[in-house]
Amino acid sequence: MNSVRRRKDSLLALREQLAAFAAARDWDQFHNPKNLAMALAGEAGELVEHFQWLTFEEAANLPATTRDEVALECADVLLFLLRLADKLDIDLAAAAEKKLALNAKKYPVAKSRGRATKYNKL
Amino acid sequence: MNSVRRRKDSLLALREQLAAFAAARDWDQFHNPKNLAMALAGEAGELVEHFQWLTFEEAANLPATTRDEVALECADVLLFLLRLADKLDIDLAAAAEKKLALNAKKYPVAKSRGRATKYNKL
Amino acid sequence: MNSVRRRKDSLLALREQLAAFAAARDWDQFHNPKNLAMALAGEAGELVEHFQWLTFEEAANLPATTRDEVALECADVLLFLLRLADKLDIDLAAAAEKKLALNAKKYPVAKSRGRATKYNKL
Amino acid sequence: MNSVRRRKDSLLALREQLAAFAAARDWDQFHNPKNLAMALAGEAGELVEHFQWLTFEEAANLPATTRDEVALECADVLLFLLRLADKLDIDLAAAAEKKLALNAKKYPVAKSRGRATKYNKL
Numbered sequence: 001m002n003s004v005r006r007r008k009d010s011l012l013a014l015r016e017q018l019a020a021f022a023a024a025r026d027w028d029q030f031h032n033p034k035n036l037a038m039a040l041a042g043e044a045g046e047l048v049e050h051f052q053w054l055t056f057e058e059a060a061n062l063p064a065t066t067r068d069e070v071a072l073e074c075a076d077v078l079l080f081l082l083r084l085a086d087k088l089d090i091d092l093a094a095a096a097e098k099k100l101a102l103n104a105k106k107y108p109v110a111k112s113r114g115r116a117t118k119y120n121k122l
Numbered sequence: 123m124n125s126v127r128r129r130k131d132s133l134l135a136l137r138e139q140l141a142a143f144a145a146a147r148d149w150d151q152f153h154n155p156k157n158l159a160m161a162l163a164g165e166a167g168e169l170v171e172h173f174q175w176l177t178f179e180e181a182a183n184l185p186a187t188t189r190d191e192v193a194l195e196c197a198d199v200l201l202f203l204l205r206l207a208d209k210l211d212i213d214l215a216a217a218a219e220k221k222l223a224l225n226a227k228k229y230p231v232a233k234s235r236g237r238a239t240k241y242n243k244l
Numbered sequence: 245m246n247s248v249r250r251r252k253d254s255l256l257a258l259r260e261q262l263a264a265f266a267a268a269r270d271w272d273q274f275h276n277p278k279n280l281a282m283a284l285a286g287e288a289g290e291l292v293e294h295f296q297w298l299t300f301e302e303a304a305n306l307p308a309t310t311r312d313e314v315a316l317e318c319a320d321v322l323l324f325l326l327r328l329a330d331k332l333d334i335d336l337a338a339a340a341e342k343k344l345a346l347n348a349k350k351y352p353v354a355k356s357r358g359r360a361t362k363y364n365k366l
Numbered sequence: 367m368n369s370v371r372r373r374k375d376s377l378l379a380l381r382e383q384l385a386a387f388a389a390a391r392d393w394d395q396f397h398n399p400k401n402l403a404m405a406l407a408g409e410a411g412e413l414v415e416h417f418q419w420l421t422f423e424e425a426a427n428l429p430a431t432t433r434d435e436v437a438l439e440c441a442d443v444l445l446f447l448l449r450l451a452d453k454l455d456i457d458l459a460a461a462a463e464k465k466l467a468l469n470a471k472k473y474p475v476a477k478s479r480g481r482a483t484k485y486n487k488l
Contacts, residue, residue, distance in 0.1 A: 010215035011132050017222055025229060026236040030297050034173040034181035038296035038400075040199070041407045044166035045289015048414070051156040052282035053274050053482035059156035062210065071212045075221035077162070077203055078214060081196060088184065090193045092200060093132035099197035100139055107147060114148040116419035152419050160278075160418035163285045167411015170292070174404035175360035175396050238297035254459035255376050261466055269473060270480040278417040278425035284443070288410035295400040303400035306454065315456045318447060319465035321406070322458060325443055332428065334437045336444060337376035343441035344383055351391060358392040 011093050015082050022083070036084040043076040133215050137204050144205070158206040165198040255337050259326045266327070280328040287320040377459050381448050388449070402450040409442040 007013075022028050050070050051059050062070060085092040106119035115122075129135075144150050172192050173181050184192060207214040228241035237244070251257075266272050294314050295303050306314060329336040350363035359366070373379075388394050416436050417425050428436060451458040472485035481488070 007131070009129070009132050010134075010218075014215070014218050014222070021222065021225070024231050025234050027234075027238070029236070030238045032178045032181055033184075034176055034178055034404075035296050037170045037173045037181075038292050038404060038407075041166045041170045041404075041411075042289045042293035042296060044163045044199075045286045045292070045407075048159045048163045048282050048289070049286035051159045052279050052286060054156055056154045056156055059154055059159075060209070062155075067210060067212070070210060071207075071217040072221050072224070074203060074207050074212055074214060075217040077166075077199065078218050079221060081199055081203070085193075085196050087182070088189060088192060090189070090196055092196060093136070095193040095197040096132075096136050096200050099194050099201060100136070100143065102194070103143070109146050112147050112149075114151070116149070116152045156282075157418050160282060160285075160414050163282075163289075164411045164415035164418060167285075167408045167414070170404050170411070171408035174401050174408060251375070253373070253376050254378075254462075258459070258462050258466070265466065265469070268475050269478050271478075271482070273480070274482045276422045276425055277428075278420055278422055281414045281417045281425075285410045285414045288407045288443075292403045292407045295403045298400055300398045300400060303398055303403075304453070306399075311454060311456070314454060315451075315461040316465050316468070318451050318456055318458060319461040321410075321443065321447055322462050323465060325440060325447070329437075329440055331426070332433060332436060334433070334440055336440060337380070339437040339441040340376075340380050340444050343438050343445060344380070344387065346438070347387070353390050356391050356393075358395070360393070360396045 009093070011082065014079070015086050015092075018079060018083050019086060031083060031087055033084055033087050036080055036087060040077060040080040040084060043073060043080060047073040047077060131215070133204065136201070137208050137214075140201060140205050141208060153205060153209055155206055155209050158202055158209060162199060162202040162206060165195060165202060169195040169199060253337070255326065258323070259330050259336075262323060262327050263330060275327060275331055277328055277331050280324055280331060284321060284324040284328060287317060287324055291317040291321060375459070377448065380445070381452050381458075384445060384449050385452060397449060397453055399450055399453050402446055402453060406443060406446040406450060409439060409446055413439040413443060 022031055047070065050066065050073065082092060084090075085095075107122070111122050112119075144153055169192065172188065172195065204214060206212075207217075229244070233244050234241075266275055291314065294310065294317065326336060328334075329339075351366070355366050356363075388397055413436065416432065416439065448458060450456075451461075473488070477488050478485075
């Protein structure tokens with residue numbers, strides 16, 4: 001007998017919770033992919049604002065309160081991203097795996113080691 | 123005995139793959155949170171570009187090739203988001219759960235049903 | 245004798261005011277182009293947030309208070325853009341004229357009339 | 367007699383050229399403020415991408431070709447910003463002057479000298 005409690009995959013669990021959240025509020029009417037892409041861009045803007053005046057040293061050593069705020073901004077990005085993917089029938093985890101595989105080809109270790117150069121200029 | 127093969131949580135698996143990807147290329151030197159927040163904002167911009175001239179109807183019914191491109195842009199956002207969270211020691215799934223709980227309080231069903239009004243103007 | 249009071253070009257006037265504003269506050273230390281590009285992206289995110297849940301009809305007919313808020317967000321984008329251009333020794337008006345000329349070639353009237361297709365797919 | 371040729375204000379001149387550009391291509395149908403705000407966010411994303419892996423030193427000393435590319439990205443931001451302002455009947459120069467005056471109040475020299483702290487935390 002399996003005594004280990006199996007947890008649902010976090011992306012899947014969040015996607016379902018978001019769908020229920022929207023349904024309960026009758027928000028699907030607003031959740032057109034165009035709108036969700038905008039909302040995601042807005043949240044990405046808020047995230048970047050936290051770092052805009054920081055040195056690299058400061059950015060890598062956020063005070064706890066800032067870090068908690070940043071965590072919630074990251075959450076906002078993820079939530080809108082998941083909602084967008086859901087509305088477009090995109091399997092986000094599968095897309096990420098696919099992109100990682102593409103990146104591995106675009107950025108072979110030998111060529112890209114220690115360099116931030118874009119693949120088309122490698 | 124449990125015969126079910128347990129899969130690692132997708133966010134966790136991706137985070138680990140990304141860390142290995144960066145380590146193999148000696149890219150941690152570039153992956154300061156400031157830079158990663160910028161990269162995420164850049165990808166959010168690319169995502170929004172796909173939708174900028176579309177009607178709602180078109181946005182909700184993307185041709186297959188566009189949808190595949192959008193899926194990879196979504197992947198880019200997720201990958202930089204995970205990398206950023208990793209560098210800041212943020213548990214992205216936990217942050218998302220916390221934000222969902224906060225949103226449930228900010229947007230009570232009774233007040234927000236059918237309305238896209240921001241919580242501070244409800 | 246010329247009795248007409250000649251006004252300084254608005255972009256030039258704003259650029260100079262911004263430089264004085266920063267100098268008075270000893271802010272040039274923060275106004276690295278990297279930081280200014282981030283600040284601009286943050287403001288663009290705030291701008292987009294105003295429109296994210298609106299229909300086209302609503303976006304084209306903003307209430308006066310929203311329009312005033314949007315005007316100030318537009319101002320923020322312009323101010324950071326001018327500051328960035330200044331720091332990079334870019335003549336923003338000249339760059340815009342150059343880009344308009346490039347766009348006229350990329351989007352010939354005959355090919356692009358009534359179509360929002362990107363030039364590389366025309 | 368005034369022999370000096372008076373040039374039209376650059377923002378005004380660009381706004382008019384953009385309106386003519388769009389009219390010639392029958393693009394006003396696409397230039398809803400919602401779409402233009404998205405286009406601006408997309409361009410801001412492209413701008414930020416140029417700087418995302420750079421050190422401050424590198425960002426302040428761009429190679430000439432990168433600087434030219436960045437100039438055209440800045441131009442894109444300005445062009446969409448002007449188009450958006452035009453569609454919303456916003457006087458961009460006036461809004462920028464107004465915002466500068468507000469900023470002068472929000473960031474008094476004595477309090478904000480040498481500090482990048484946001485006004486609400488000063």
